Amino acid sequence: xxxxxxxxxxxxSQLLRPVMKTGKGWYLxxxxxxxxxxxxxxxxxxxxxxxxxxxxxxxxxFWAFDITNFVFWIGISHAGTLISAIxxxxxxxxxxxVTRCAEAITVFALMIGAMFPIVHLGRPWLFYWLAPxxxxxxxxPNYRSPLLWDxxxxxxxxxxxxxxxxxxxxxxxxxxxxKTKGLRHRIYSAASLGWRGxxxxxxxxxxxxxxxxxxxIPVAVSVHTIVSWDFAMTIRPMWHSTMFGPYFVAGAxxxxxxxxxxxxxxxxxxxxxxxxxxxxxxxxxxLLLLTMSLLWxxxxxxxYLTTYYGNEPAEKAVFQSKVSGAYSPLFWAMIAxxxxxxxxxxxxxxxxxxxxxxxxxxxxxxxxxxERFLIxxxxxxxxxxxxxxxxxxxxWVEIVITAGTFGYFVLLYAIFTKVFPIVAVxxxxxGLTVSSQEHGAPEAQRLVAHGD
Amino acid sequence: xxxxIHVAFDSAxxxxxxxxxxxxxxxxxxxxxxxxxxxxHENEDEDSEDGKSHIGLFAIIGGVIGAASAVLLTVVTAKxxxxxxxxxxxVTPWAFGIIVFELTMLGAxxxxxxxxxxxxxxxxxxxFKHYDKSVxxxxxxxxxxxxxxxxxxxxxxxxxxx
Numbered sequence: 001x002x003x004x005x006x007x008x009x010x011x012x013s014q015l016l017r018p019v020m021k022t023g024k025g026w027y028l029x030x031x032x033x034x035x036x037x038x039x040x041x042x043x044x045x046x047x048x049x050x051x052x053x054x055x056x057x058x059x060x061x062f063w064a065f066d067i068t069n070f071v072f073w074i075g076i077s078h079a080g081t082l083i084s085a086i087x088x089x090x091x092x093x094x095x096x097x098v099t100r101c102a103e104a105i106t107v108f109a110l111m112i113g114a115m116f117p118i119v120h121l122g123r124p125w126l127f128y129w130l131a132p133x134x135x136x137x138x139x140x141p142n143y144r145s146p147l148l149w150d151x152x153x154x155x156x157x158x159x160x161x162x163x164x165x166x167x168x169x170x171x172x173x174x175x176x177x178x179k180t181k182g183l184r185h186r187i188y189s190a191a192s193l194g195w196r197g198x199x200x201x202x203x204x205x206x207x208x209x210x211x212x213x214x215x216x217i218p219v220a221v222s223v224h225t226i227v228s229w230d231f232a233m234t235i236r237p238m239w240h241s242t243m244f245g246p247y248f249v250a251g252a253x254x255x256x257x258x259x260x261x262x263x264x265x266x267x268x269x270x271x272x273x274x275x276x277x278x279x280x281x282x283x284x285x286x287l288l289l290l291t292m293s294l295l296w297x298x299x300x301x302x303x304y305l306t307t308y309y310g311n312e313p314a315e316k317a318v319f320q321s322k323v324s325g326a327y328s329p330l331f332w333a334m335i336a337x338x339x340x341x342x343x344x345x346x347x348x349x350x351x352x353x354x355x356x357x358x359x360x361x362x363x364x365x366x367x368x369x370x371e372r373f374l375i376x377x378x379x380x381x382x383x384x385x386x387x388x389x390x391x392x393x394x395x396w397v398e399i400v401i402t403a404g405t406f407g408y409f410v411l412l413y414a415i416f417t418k419v420f421p422i423v424a425v426x427x428x429x430x431g432l433t434v435s436s437q438e439h440g441a442p443e444a445q446r447l448v449a450h451g452d
Numbered sequence: 453x454x455x456x457i458h459v460a461f462d463s464a465x466x467x468x469x470x471x472x473x474x475x476x477x478x479x480x481x482x483x484x485x486x487x488x489x490x491x492x493h494e495n496e497d498e499d500s501e502d503g504k505s506h507i508g509l510f511a512i513i514g515g516v517i518g519a520a521s522a523v524l525l526t527v528v529t530a531k532x533x534x535x536x537x538x539x540x541x542x543v544t545p546w547a548f549g550i551i552v553f554e555l556t557m558l559g560a561x562x563x564x565x566x567x568x569x570x571x572x573x574x575x576x577x578x579x580f581k582h583y584d585k586s587v588x589x590x591x592x593x594x595x596x597x598x599x600x601x602x603x604x605x606x607x608x609x610x611x612x613x614x
Contacts, residue, residue: 007590008489008589008590009589009590012588012589012590132525132529140529140533140535142535143526143530143544143547143548143551144537144544144547148551149547149550149551149554152550152551152554152555153550153554155558156554156555156557156558156561159558159561159562160557160558160561163561163564163565167565167568170574171489171490174588175489175588178585178587178588179588193569193574193575194573194574194575194576194577194579194580195574195579196485196487196579196582196583196587197487197488197489197587198485198486198487199485199486199488199492200571200572200573201572201573201574202488202491202492203491203505204505204507204568204571204572205491205568205572206491207505207507207508207568208507208564208565208567208568211507211508211511211560211564212561212564215511215557215560215561215564216561218557219554219557219561222550222553222554222557226550425489426489426490426491429489429490430490430491433490434493
């Protein structure tokens, strides 16, 4: 679409429609996701009332669904800020309709992931005891602990991602401000901070977003590296690995892109944004997903092959339990979901359609959740001393809380799309202008159709 | 006497031409403001007053402050609390370095935000005095601040294109 064909008003009205009008689909989404979340809240209340014994945890498996969900959601968070920042820094023009969808994922996924260290505490209402502040109990956190590194890394990433989401949102908030009246106008006026769109403001905004993009990339990489060190800094079998940092980061980007494709497909369908979220975007993200799938498989193969060749008894026991033992159905399901299903779909151009990329992405999300589970539970179930081996089976409480996280995510995302334009209006318009000025091409996406 | 007059143009090119004409007629660049609902990249002059940004510098300064805060937080508090470390050093550069890295980045992020808000004049009262909602419709609006009646007439003449 060029500006000649679609006027400013057309672009505004189409991209602001989800904010200005509320359809039945939105209410349905909010109701269903809200009910799932409510079930999870009730389950958590039951857990608080009865104690953490209502979970399936028992010696020696003291971490399971809780930390799986923690690692999984922190991984999903890499969809947004990291991918958006990389695309911004590299000047990928096709990013424009995609970035805000992605950045919102980061913030919500981080919020959900960061809950789990608190949820899994025996007495979660005392979580503030973990924070470093002067207190009468004589408690002070030990900065050697990777869990405390998590605290700093996740909070830095969350705050940075919020700012990185908010800065490019300011001009669009001003746009909504100018099109609303009454209370909504006042709220958007406050949120847009008096944005007028002067040349000075645009220059400063672009400069700040550019600086933020550069700063946020190492923070994003550090977050999942540090999450991996929660495991790698121990000497447990199949955890004590030097490659866990990059392995986790690659897995996080992998699952993040998959989550982004699913979110974009739903937004496109529900809000009728077919004009803006085009097949080329899914094609390009599909190619990124394919690259990450191959990279993930390479890391997984390298990790398992070295364990197999090392033949160290404790490590081999965990290895066997995954590949041919009690956890093998989950392990092979993971391999299928993360590699054998997505790779053919994404590698064959005819299959790399919107539906194809979504199917591949659903597989990847499921597979990556299983991967997190398989990293954590088999190792805990089979520590170095064989007399201490155990098993784990989740209870309904853990399953409902896990389902609730997905409901919570959908709910937050639905509310976000109702309050803020989910496609960056000014960035999209700028892309059209840049495209028509530089190439005279009517389609902004033609600039960057690397996928074809 | 009006404080300022403004005209809404359909295109950025015409608005920039009007801005240039106003400056040629003696208006200072600070007195002429162009507003749009997307960035205008034509006619960008990095040497102009608008082009001088210290956001990058402040990001570095914020990072240094963040790093210093992290060193104080980790080293000083660890020593004061007398942590039991089993004979290992109380201050461990490898572990503490991770906290220092995170707080360095946090300092850079916060100072980038603060400096951007300051330099762009956001979050200040009275912004709506010099604003036209037609910007939201895609118009490019040129405001000229006038300190005297002759300047008003001059601005009107230029903006009308006489």
